[in-house]
Amino acid sequence: MFVGIFRKLIDSMERTWKNGLKIDNYDVKQLIGKGSYGTAYLVNHQENGKPAVLKRIRPYKKLVGNSMNYLENEMNALNDLSHPQIPALYAKGEYKGTPYFVMEWKNGKNFEQLIFGEEQSYSELESLQITAKLMNLVQWIHRKGYIHRDLRIPNILFYKNEISVVDFGLACLQEGIGSGKHKIHKDYMREKTVKSDFYAVGHFLLFLLYSSFEPSTKKEKSWEEELSLSNKTKRILRRLLQIERPYEDDNEVLNDLYAAIEFLK
Known part of the structure; x- marks a missing residue:
């Protein structure tokens, strides 16, 4: 206090x-x-x-x-x-x-502006395609040995169908896979491993998916109850959000995203 x-x-x-x-x-x-x-x-x-x-x-x-x-x-x-x-x-x-x-200075509007300011909505397919673009950039960051640790919608820009990532104030060098110890959710994004960025990407994907969601009741439910998604997309989210076995490799995330995209096409 x-x-x-x-x-x-x-x-x-x-x-x-x-x-x-x-x-x-x-x-x-x-x-x-x-x-x-x-x-x-x-x-x-x-x-x-x-x-x-x-x-x-x-x-x-x-x-x-x-x-x-x-x-x-x-x-x-x-x-x-x-x-x-x-x-x-x-x-x-x-x-x-x-x-x-x-x-x-990077051109474009961030997804906070697009979703909440301009009321842009994205289908499941569009959400996966945009997330795959983001993951390609995240993969580059990880290959250079860094973790962003702040991949929130205000820090992700969209311009001419391309993604840019800004605000590297919390970025750090990687410290391996992680201890595997249980962490409360707010700590996942601060871990100095690739899993922290994957967790943030999962929340980014949820923001995109919720942009086209129209609630039918005032009762609060989990995303799995509210969103009508393919099983492939649900599994991607569950692994990104560390509900199931977490992703530990960028290629694994990208492969699952591309498979879900092809399935929906």
Whole structure:
């Protein structure tokens, strides 16, 4: 409780960088959002006018820990991953004692905007096809030795039928398969193994599937009771969500997704 009050107090003292502020070679345009450790701004390069995203450390992180660890972790991940569907790292620096870095601006809308803002709906087949696109990118991340650990719908973008993944603030290097010990659900996404990303992909798939769901009763039910799905899709979800034997390999997930897609076609 004290930590929450302390954080709110520190956050209240955070000054938003105003439109037009010059940070080295970039002009601040607007605040995009605030995460657990960073505040993101849309900026333009002063010479070519190209848009980019600047992320700075949040004030409370400078007081309660080594702030540069957060920035360095994300910068290292972006630099090492080097993929057209992942933001490229442009620059890093410090402004009035506040460390920051600048990365590529990715076109597209995130699935939180698409589902809840624009009320987009996806069929079972479309949901599986989109999830397969995401899994191909997740496979790349894993092959590079990283875990994203924050594959939520605000961090997954869709543009011209392609997926992009952003916000690598919680990304880390892999630590093997995992202990196999029972964990409560909220901890699954923070495990430093591929299974944490698979668990998040399962929730992403559920969001897509629920986008076309129309409840017939106010009674709360499980997804297995509410959603009318093929057995193949149900089994994929049960394994991603670690209800049944969890997936331990990207290829295994992709093979099952493609098999379900072909079945529905």
